[in-house]
Amino acid sequence: MSAPRGIRADGWFRLQHRAAPYLFVAPFVLLFLTFGLWPIVKSLTLSMYATSGPKDQVFVGAANFRFLLRDPDFRIAVANTALFAFWSVFVQLPLALGLALLLSRRWLRGREFLRLVFFSPNLLGQVFVGVLFSVLFVPQYGLLNNALHGLTEPLHRWLSFIPVVELDTKWLANPALVMPALVLTSLWMYVGFNMIYFLAALQAVDQDLYEAATVDGANGFQQFLAVTLPGIRPVAVFVLITSTIGSFQLFELPYIMLGNGSGPNKAGLTIVMYLYQMGFVTGDLGYASAVGWTLALGLLVISLAQMRITGAFRSGAE
């Protein structure tokens, strides 16, 4: 930008005007190059070394990746994480959208308050939620088992196909129940968060389109398919991709809830937990970098696939 007319003409003033943008980005650029870009470049080379702490390094080439792909623990971690991501995305997002649709009714009173309520769990860090829920999941006395037992027992008497949830159901000690417990916890945390995005998207949909659809005789469901869904598609794709990426980075919830470990039969072992254990408990920073890059590439492939399936690439041509 050239200096506006009428500006002071002395040399110093012109100099500071010209130098300003460089000085303004300089601290960021310096920090970014050192703590953002350099570690990314470094992790590429580091992933080809076997290390023991930050000092000992031996070049091993692609051996880290070969070992990784054969390690049964890594396979367990990938399977667990993918299962978690699948359930949390396919249960969470429809619920979040449903909530947003209900909350965007124009006649609804107390919308601001309800939005606040549904969003509130997201304020809590995963560590704090982990501690809270590990107590809610306690067998015999825990709130969840008591509520579920109190609810399912009378129901079972009427409809015998509904199973009774026993009071001593051990959510965090039974390998089959670890994942449902984690999905349930993350559902509580993140439904309201994604709802905020859907709400914002719904408010941006052109209201005239609904009137036009009503004139054309479309019912509520048809309007949802023809007006709402296309209208919120960019945001929906964004939410789908970010929540998938977030789910694949699951670490703190299982780490805290399963007592700083991977749980019974490694049922709560996730990719990032595997990375943490290999890199910072065992001390092989090179191997941890290899795990990190495998995760990054996997996420890139999944994100691209999701964009293709949801037609994000086509939106420009329409």
Place this chain on the structure above:
Amino acid sequence: MIPTAATRLLRAIVYVCLGLLAALTLTPLLWLVAATTKGPDDLFHYTFFAPRASMVNFDALFEVGKAVKSVDFLRCGINSLFVACTTVLVQLFFSSLAGFALAKYSFRGKKQLMVLMLSTMLIPGQVVMAPLYELIYRLGLVDSYLGLVVPGAVSVFGIFLFRQSITQVPDELLDAARIDGCTEFRTYWDIVMPVSRPMVGAFCLISFMGAWNSFLWPQIILHNSARFTLPIALNQLVGIYQQQYGTLMAGTLVSILPVVVLFLLLQREFVAGLTAGAVKG
């Protein structure tokens, strides 16, 4: 238009559904608050609040009257406040300054810088954790607050947030300041920042929450329990107190309170900031 009986019924159903879901969402939080007020005998005996409130959990948490403390929870709370506030201030200053430069100036290398920033945003943080640790180790910053704050001082996300909001500040306003003799930095400090107040509020909250709730990096960096932040301290308490759930719940409540208070102060700005990138972008 007067609603018909059918629509009135439908609306009632929606209200009931939303009310139930809201109650379901708040139940764990209510239980948490109630649990901190109950002694060990009452904890599971009463579902929520007991007829008699007790302070035993908070006394145990801060180990009132004990000469040697296992985890100094108060100290860890102060650590957390210090680390989170420092991170917010540093991130806010650098991000808004760089965001201003990217929004309102053309300069050499601007495009390349933006492309570089965007492409690193796509790489998950876990990729750089090992080399970052190595770097922090070489710099001698392991087990220090600097090791926590410095790598987190840059927020690419924050820069894009500020770039977007500052783009909407009219150029005439900035030129008027310059004609009045403001240097570029004063223009930023006295014009751009006050005008961007909503984004500043949103960013402060997002940044505070990130630093406050952060667990993995402090867990890797910090060794001395006197420097622990609250998430690390609480995780230690789980190991120490095992079945003393009341004390653990007191620790959880104390840990989440600052964020809740900050959120209630800034919630309007926060929701606007959160969705700014998604809807317009």
